[in-house]
Amino acid sequence: MVAEPAAADAVARARRLPSLRVGLHVVAVDGAPLLPPEQVPALVGTDGRFPTNLAGAGVRIFFDPAARRQLKAEVRAQFEAFAATGLPLDHVNAHHHYHLHPTLLATILEVGRSFGMKALRLPAEPSGPVFLRPWIALMRRRLRRAGLAHNDWLLGLSATGRMTEATTLELIGRVPRQGVSELYFHPVAERPGSAGELELRALTAPAVAAALARAGLQPAGFAELAG
Numbered sequence: 001m002v003a004e005p006a007a008a009d010a011v012a013r014a015r016r017l018p019s020l021r022v023g024l025h026v027v028a029v030d031g032a033p034l035l036p037p038e039q040v041p042a043l044v045g046t047d048g049r050f051p052t053n054l055a056g057a058g059v060r061i062f063f064d065p066a067a068r069r070q071l072k073a074e075v076r077a078q079f080e081a082f083a084a085t086g087l088p089l090d091h092v093n094a095h096h097h098y099h100l101h102p103t104l105l106a107t108i109l110e111v112g113r114s115f116g117m118k119a120l121r122l123p124a125e126p127s128g129p130v131f132l133r134p135w136i137a138l139m140r141r142r143l144r145r146a147g148l149a150h151n152d153w154l155l156g157l158s159a160t161g162r163m164t165e166a167t168t169l170e171l172i173g174r175v176p177r178q179g180v181s182e183l184y185f186h187p188v189a190e191r192p193g194s195a196g197e198l199e200l201r202a203l204t205a206p207a208v209a210a211a212l213a214r215a216g217l218q219p220a221g222f223a224e225l226a227g
Contacts, residue, residue: 001025001095002081003034011085021090021221023121024082026075026108029057029098034077042067043074054096061103068103075107079115091149091222093121097157100135109146119149119222125157126176149225152179160186161195165202172211180225 001007002024014022027033030052033040037048042064043057044050051057061067082089092099092112099105100123108120120143124136143150155171156163163185175181187203188196202208212219 001027001031002078003027003032011087014087021223022087023091023093024078024089026078026092026094026099028071028094028104029054029096031095033074034081035074040070040074042070054098058101071104072107072111076111079111083115089116091119091121092117097123100139102138105139105142109142118226121154121182122150122152123154123157124152125154128157149222151182153181154184155181156184163199163202165205165208168202168208169211172215175215175217
């Protein structure tokens with residue numbers, strides 16, 4: 001999230017871990033724009049931030065030509081900021097998986113090409129909500145047409161904040177045998193007892209490593225999918 005206060009710290013940490021795969025987390029809702037608010041007035045509220053009402057924001061960027069132009073400028077600015085870090089772009093996704101919105105997805109596909117984007121996260125949970133399935137199917141088709149690498153499934157989305165060791169072991173047993181699956185975590189190292197800290201414990205648990213090995217699952221970044 002290149003416009004957030006901790007972005008510089010995140011970049012510094014990533015540079016110390018050259019094998020870490022880092023992606024651009026495009027923000028168009030529930031966050032701060034990278035461009036000055038006066039340059040994206042159709043996208044932000046009086047507080048200068050993107051709205052938290054995803055449906056309302058979606059209607060605006062779909063129907064308002066000014067909002068679409070400003071969205072393109074903002075997305076380009078975020079790609080430029082990531083490129084300026086010098087970090088390899090492993091993949092792209094969006095805050096709250098908002099790239100499910102066809103307008104934002106189209107903007108990312110258009111802008112991302114000139115920044116070497118090769119992979120994008122597909123937020124497709126096997127047991128996800130039925131109402132999202134048409135949007136998932138549309139995104140899957142558009143990514144294939146664009147020649148972008150992507151995961152086939154995302155496990156743990158509905159368990160956000162509850163990815164404990166037990167939940168992770170359960171999900172490993174439910175990984176589809178076909179395609180590429182992503183296990184979805186929000187680990188935190190500095191808040192003992194928090195949900196994020198429990199997710200970090202799950203990620204580093206010997207039992208989880210053993211379960212992955214027994215299942216024959218091989219870890220990889222999006223870069224491997226892109227070839």
